[in-house]
Amino acid sequence: MEGVNVSVVIPVALYLIGIYAMAVYCNRRLSSSDNFMEEYFIGSRGMGGFVLAMTLVATYTSASSFIGGPGVAYKMGLGWVLLAMIQVPTAWLTLGVLGKKFAIVARRIGAVTVNDLLRARYESPAVVIAGSVSLLAFFVAAMTAQFIGGARLFQGMTGLSYNTGLAIFAVTVVVYTTVGGFRAVALTDALQGVVMIVGTTALLFGIVSMGGGMEKVIATLRNIDPDLITPHGPDGFISKPFILSFWVLVCLGVVGLPHTAVRCMGYRDSRSMHGAMVIGTFVLAFVMLGMHLCGALGRAVVPGIDVGDTIMPILSLRVLPPVVAGIFLAGPLAGVMSTIDSQLILASATIVKDIYVNYVSPESVRSERGIKKVRIMSLAATAMIGTVVLLAAFRPPELIVWINIFAFGGMQAAFLWPLVLGLYWKRANGKGALASMVTGVITYISMASTMKSFMGMNVIIPTLLVGLVAFVLVSLLSKRPNDSVIDLFWME
Amino acid sequence: MFPGKHEDRRFKTAHFEAICSLALTALYFLWWYGFAYHGTDSGPEGYHYFMGLPGWFFFSCVLGPFLFCFIAWAMVNLLFKEVSLAPKEEDDGRG
Numbered sequence: 001m002e003g004v005n006v007s008v009v010i011p012v013a014l015y016l017i018g019i020y021a022m023a024v025y026c027n028r029r030l031s032s033s034d035n036f037m038e039e040y041f042i043g044s045r046g047m048g049g050f051v052l053a054m055t056l057v058a059t060y061t062s063a064s065s066f067i068g069g070p071g072v073a074y075k076m077g078l079g080w081v082l083l084a085m086i087q088v089p090t091a092w093l094t095l096g097v098l099g100k101k102f103a104i105v106a107r108r109i110g111a112v113t114v115n116d117l118l119r120a121r122y123e124s125p126a127v128v129i130a131g132s133v134s135l136l137a138f139f140v141a142a143m144t145a146q147f148i149g150g151a152r153l154f155q156g157m158t159g160l161s162y163n164t165g166l167a168i169f170a171v172t173v174v175v176y177t178t179v180g181g182f183r184a185v186a187l188t189d190a191l192q193g194v195v196m197i198v199g200t201t202a203l204l205f206g207i208v209s210m211g212g213g214m215e216k217v218i219a220t221l222r223n224i225d226p227d228l229i230t231p232h233g234p235d236g237f238i239s240k241p242f243i244l245s246f247w248v249l250v251c252l253g254v255v256g257l258p259h260t261a262v263r264c265m266g267y268r269d270s271r272s273m274h275g276a277m278v279i280g281t282f283v284l285a286f287v288m289l290g291m292h293l294c295g296a297l298g299r300a301v302v303p304g305i306d307v308g309d310t311i312m313p314i315l316s317l318r319v320l321p322p323v324v325a326g327i328f329l330a331g332p333l334a335g336v337m338s339t340i341d342s343q344l345i346l347a348s349a350t351i352v353k354d355i356y357v358n359y360v361s362p363e364s365v366r367s368e369r370g371i372k373k374v375r376i377m378s379l380a381a382t383a384m385i386g387t388v389v390l391l392a393a394f395r396p397p398e399l400i401v402w403i404n405i406f407a408f409g410g411m412q413a414a415f416l417w418p419l420v421l422g423l424y425w426k427r428a429n430g431k432g433a434l435a436s437m438v439t440g441v442i443t444y445i446s447m448a449s450t451m452k453s454f455m456g457m458n459v460i461i462p463t464l465l466v467g468l469v470a471f472v473l474v475s476l477l478s479k480r481p482n483d484s485v486i487d488l489f490w491m492e
Numbered sequence: 493m494f495p496g497k498h499e500d501r502r503f504k505t506a507h508f509e510a511i512c513s514l515a516l517t518a519l520y521f522l523w524w525y526g527f528a529y530h531g532t533d534s535g536p537e538g539y540h541y542f543m544g545l546p547g548w549f550f551f552s553c554v555l556g557p558f559l560f561c562f563i564a565w566a567m568v569n570l571l572f573k574e575v576s577l578a579p580k581e582e583d584d585g586r587g
Contacts (some may be wrong), residue, residue, distance in 0.1 A: 023521035035522065078546065081549070081553055082528050082549070082552060082553055083554070085524065085552070085553045085557060086524070088556075088560060089516065089520050091558075092516060092517075092564045092567075093513050093514070093517050095509045095513075096509055096510055096513025096514075096516075097513055097514065099506050099509055099513075100505065100506040100575060100577065101502075101503055101507070101510075104500075104503070104577050104578075104579070106578050109533075159569065213544065214543060214545060215544040217544070218541075218544055218545060222536060229539070229546050229549070230532060231528045231529060231548060231552075232532075240529075245523065251517070253515070269576075270575055271578060274569075278561065278564050278568060281560065281564050282561045285558065285561060289553060289557060295568075359579045371576045424507065424510070447567075475511075487497065489503075490499055490500065491497045491498065491499060491500055492497070492498055492499070492501070
């Protein structure tokens with residue numbers, strides 16, 4: 001293995017050791033807990049404001065925010081940073097919209113997954129199964145994309161081969177998630193959030209000072225192509241319908257992502273939620289602005305890089321001293337890991353809780369032996385899904401960013417309306433939810449695979465419209481939900 | 493609905509807060525859009541610069557997000573209520 005960059009490897013190794021230590025700590029908490037499922041899948045609902053904010057942000061910022069996104073910003077200039085800043089409201093929006101109602105109802109029914117909530121609201125096995133199937137399918141796609149992104153980053157910066165990078169990286173994520181459960185996921189997310197902030201600051205500072213100050217950097221960009229400093233991008237690529245449709249895909253629709261939604265029922269009290277809305281917004285704004293700005297300004301400092309996904313590693317190696325570059329590498333790795341881990345734990349919860357305990361063996365949670373079996377199954381399911389995704393990533397498909405965006409839209413097509421209308425529209429019922437999930441996912445998959453955009457917009461727009469119409473029509477044409485459901489979701 | 497049952501007041505709080513969050517998002521959209529596209533169609537020749545950055549970018553993408561962090565903080569402190577998350581309204585949070 002020639003060309004291994006030792007001074008980059010050391011900080012990364014230290015960081016990985018820190019992550020393992022956290023997992024061991026969480027595993028101790030897990031063994032001493034008297035409700036295994038509440039602890040393993042939702043951390044006994046104990047997250048404070050800081051951890052909640054960080055886990056929300058870290059889960060949400062993924063490989064595309066750190067590798068793909070800045071790579072595109074390098075080519076598109078400041079206009080792409082404008083697009084990235086659409087994501088600023090997501091922390092207050094997700095927590096505010098799902099908010100206290102989600103948390104209270106989850107406590108009433110002891111929900112640990114998003115599907116638990118759908119089950120209580122719609123009383124329909126078909127809805128839960130549709131939810132579980134789409135969750136597993138889109139999560140596996142999303143996690144594969146993340147693994148590939150993480151491994152490419154690892155390869156680009158340490159000089160290790162793609163497969164070695166993938167193995168080290170993926171085994172770490174799978175092990176700490178399996179061993180530590182949700183609490184490990186949330187705690188490592190908090191650490192990863194801090195690492196992301198430090199990494200972003202270091203790189204941005206490095207780029208600006210290497211380019212001779214902000215004014216000079218912008219002037220250089222303007223000399224390369226004046227369009228780089230306009231909101232429209234080179235050749236007007238970032239048209240208004242295009243960028244406005246991202247308000248749905250990466251801002252409003254984020255409320256419907258199961259792995260962020262599940263965080264909205266795992267916090268300790270109102271105060272934690274209020275704190276997380278403010279801290280989360282700040283951190284998200286900072287990291288999104290910093291990373292994408294690095295990509296855009298990087299063009300002035302290190303021009304002429306061609307392949308999108310390699311821009312960030314190359315940039316940080318050229319701009320930063322090796323050890324600092326190692327710390328920086330930990331930032332995007334953290335972003336990638338913290339997205340995979342939360343999807344992994346939720347995928348495992350879906351198999352064990354939503355499918356096995358609900359429909360295969362409901363009596364298993366009532367006996368000592370059954371609980372023990374659920375415990376072993378949970379650990380096994382987490383490890384198994386992780387392994388499947390790891391194997392898929394060993395033969396990487398092209399264009400990871402698009403896989404990720406695809407999975408993102410698919411989850412929104414399945415979950416956004418059932419979650420939001422379930423909480424706020426009394427007339428919403430199971431048939432409507434099912435109709436919305438099925439038509440939404442089918443519309444999305446068929447449109448996303450046959451056309452790139454719909455009248456200049458991302459296909460998520462027609463998808464969500466179709467899903468909404470199907471939901472409302474079918475609900476109004478079938479019978480209203482039972483009084484007991486209305487009681488559970490609206491009454492004291 | 494069963495007679496004698498009342499809407500949980502905490503849910504009314506939650507509904508109000510959801511509307512506040514949406515309204516803040518709409519406000520952010522206006523800020524973002526207004527500064528990004530006001531006077532930028534003519535190209536970089538007419539740009540003003542702040543802290544080395546083009547004006548539209550500085551206001552829309554740097555000042556805007558951090559101003560809205562502050563507004564989010566004010567919203568949470570002034571409009572949001574602390575409530576118990578316990579299953580029943582009268583419980584003290586340990587239920």
